[in-house]
């Protein structure tokens with residue numbers, strides 16, 4: 001697929017700033033690929049930062065009253081690490097790959113720039129039967145991005161199957177954690193009155 005613009009160092013620097021948890025990834029090449037993935041995904045859209053994307057679970061659905069899209073990505077990453085640490089402390093035989101967990105959490109929504117892009121939305125909404133509405137949801141577009149930048153299948157899987165699409169497969173251990181904290185993030189925000197009322201998804205709907 002043709003990019004809208006080139007991936008620049010400026011774009012990479014923006015991603016690094018918006019997702020400081022990337023520094024917690026021990027493997028240098030994995031760290032670089034996570035940054036590359038977000039930069040490439042943004043380059044496929046009109047957004048020049050993660051925080052320019054609507055702070056919502058899906059376009060127009062479960063939008064934060066106050067907060068940014070990076071708050072969601074970072075929140076999911078922090079919660080995933082916390083769950084893994086607490087569970088592993090209680091159950092020492094549990095073996096979570098921390099690099100995979102952090103990279104997977106940071107990349108789970110990496111396909112959002114394409115699905116949320118206003119130009120794409122306008123085209124799809126004008127004629128849903130031409131190429132679908134959306135043509136490609138963020139989990140599938142995220143897989144395209146992850147594999148394009150050379151991320152391993154374990155990380156592409158977190159993008160692919162963190163949401164409803166994951167009901168069709170068996171989720172990895174790391175993605176099971178990511179899936180649950182992703183849903184927890186939106187459900188806690190909802191219960192805590194942090195979401196714009198008109199954007200509330202039907203209870204228990206997928207994201």
Ligand SMILES: [Fe+2]
Nearest residue numbers: 076108109182
């Ligand atoms: Fe998410």
